[in-house]
Amino acid sequence: MSKSVEITSFKESNNRVVVMVEPHSQKAQIQQVVYRILDANLDRAREGLRIIEEWCRFGLNNAQLLGECKYLRQELAHWHTAELRAARDTPGDPGTELTHPQEEQRSSIKALLQANFCRVQEAMRVLEEYGKLYHPNMGKAFKQMRYRVYTLESSLMGYERYQLLWRSHLYLVTSPSETLFKTVEAALKGGLTLVQYRDKTADDTVRVEQATKLRQLCHSYGALFIINDRVDLALAVDADGVHLGQQDMPIAMARQLLGHQRLIGRSTTNAEEMQKAIAEGADYIGVGPVYETPTKADKAAAGLEYVSYAAQNSSIPWFAIGGIDANNINDVISAGAERVAVVRAIIQAEQPTLVTQYLVSQLHRIKL
Ligand SMILES: Cc1ncc(COP(=O)(O)OP(=O)(O)O)c(N)n1
Numbered sequence: 001m002s003k004s005v006e007i008t009s010f011k012e013s014n015n016r017v018v019v020m021v022e023p024h025s026q027k028a029q030i031q032q033v034v035y036r037i038l039d040a041n042l043d044r045a046r047e048g049l050r051i052i053e054e055w056c057r058f059g060l061n062n063a064q065l066l067g068e069c070k071y072l073r074q075e076l077a078h079w080h081t082a083e084l085r086a087a088r089d090t091p092g093d094p095g096t097e098l099t100h101p102q103e104e105q106r107s108s109i110k111a112l113l114q115a116n117f118c119r120v121q122e123a124m125r126v127l128e129e130y131g132k133l134y135h136p137n138m139g140k141a142f143k144q145m146r147y148r149v150y151t152l153e154s155s156l157m158g159y160e161r162y163q164l165l166w167r168s169h170l171y172l173v174t175s176p177s178e179t180l181f182k183t184v185e186a187a188l189k190g191g192l193t194l195v196q197y198r199d200k201t202a203d204d205t206v207r208v209e210q211a212t213k214l215r216q217l218c219h220s221y222g223a224l225f226i227i228n229d230r231v232d233l234a235l236a237v238d239a240d241g242v243h244l245g246q247q248d249m250p251i252a253m254a255r256q257l258l259g260h261q262r263l264i265g266r267s268t269t270n271a272e273e274m275q276k277a278i279a280e281g282a283d284y285i286g287v288g289p290v291y292e293t294p295t296k297a298d299k300a301a302a303g304l305e306y307v308s309y310a311a312q313n314s315s316i317p318w319f320a321i322g323g324i325d326a327n328n329i330n331d332v333i334s335a336g337a338e339r340v341a342v343v344r345a346i347i348q349a350e351q352p353t354l355v356t357q358y359l360v361s362q363l364h365r366i367k368l
């Protein structure tokens with residue numbers, strides 16, 4: 001039986017021409033496999049982008065992010081040619097049956113978005129590599145697209161955090177407590193959306209363990225989770241940002257390490273520190289201590305005058321902090337505060353959910 005063959009290359013050796021041949025059927029089979037891989041991954045990338053796009057549209061109402069998703073989907077459609085679609089063999093594809101248990105549940109919007117970004121990026125990497133066998137420009141095109149997806153992820157995740165920061169009016173800064181997790185969860189149930197892990201004395205092993213648990217807890221309630229003082233710890237536990245005091249790392253250095261996706265807060269005690277923090281690119285500032293407090297015994301009170309100054313002059317979100325509780329929060333609000341950070345008022349409360357609800361309700365009353 002004669003088989004059709006294709007000459008794929010030849011070379012000269014000892015004055016003889018050596019011809020390399022490959023059966024036609026085998027080459028066609030390989031091509032078909034490549035087409036199926038491209039088809040499946042174009043679909044995967046498009047589906048993942050669609051899921052991300054819906055959040056940009058309905059969740060964030062952000063035209064710029066929505067436009068970027070649409071652009072990327074159109075690019076995918078451009079590469080999804082009829083011959084690639086024709087290679088599809090869904091019944092014969094063992095991959096359609098397989099799902100990972102983690103795909104069955106998502107703990108939050110953030111987890112859902114991250115899983116889909118991962119899916120899109122993986123698919124684009126496959127398209128970049130196998131695409132080189134299909135079209136001379138496909139590899140380059142998908143490399144560029146993959147970088148655009150990284151940028152989109154960065155903008156979207158950063159935007160998400162920034163939005164939630166602006167929506168947060170009560171900020172819990174923790175202190176060591178035997179009931180830390182129970183108390184934080186009770187406060188989250190009361191409507192808390194911003195938590196800072198602050199433990200000035202624990203070993204790093206303990207800090208890593210507690211911060212990891214708290215991050216999971218906060219994210220499961222859709223709240224932001226910030227680390228006090230330590231950029232390395234914030235990165236290690238995938239926190240939403242870091243809070244830096246005047247003696248901590250410079251903001252520019254922290255920004256280099258954390259990127260623009262994560263939040264950076266700065267403590268300020270006077271007008272000069274406030275202006276500097278804003279100029280250096282802080283995302284929010286602490287304004288205090290409003291009252292003297294045993295939680296920060298070495299710092300003299302800045303008073304309500306500084307709160308009024310912040311109300312008039314801060315262009316970024318700011319949190320009045322220091323000695324604030326349910327008894328005096330209305331004085332702080334009257335001085336101009338719309339956001340407040342507390343330690344003892346919640347950590348030492350007998351009923352943290354109720355206290356949180358009360359503080360949040362007072363802060364929201366301002367806007368009515
Ligand atoms: C929201 C907020 N504001 C101020 C501080 C104080 O930070 P810092 O001055 O660095 O003091 P320590 O907290 O590190 O003792 C804060 N943690 N949070």
Ligand SMILES: Cc1nc(C(=O)O)sc1CCOP(=O)(O)O
Pocket residue numbers: 173267268286287288289290293294295296299321322323324341342343344345
């Ligand atoms: C951690 C901290 N920073 C402050 C500042 O002014 O920078 S005041 C403060 C402690 C706030 O604790 P409490 O709510 O228990 O008074």
Ligand SMILES: [Mg+2]
Pocket residue numbers: 228229243244245246248
């Ligand atoms: Mg500090």
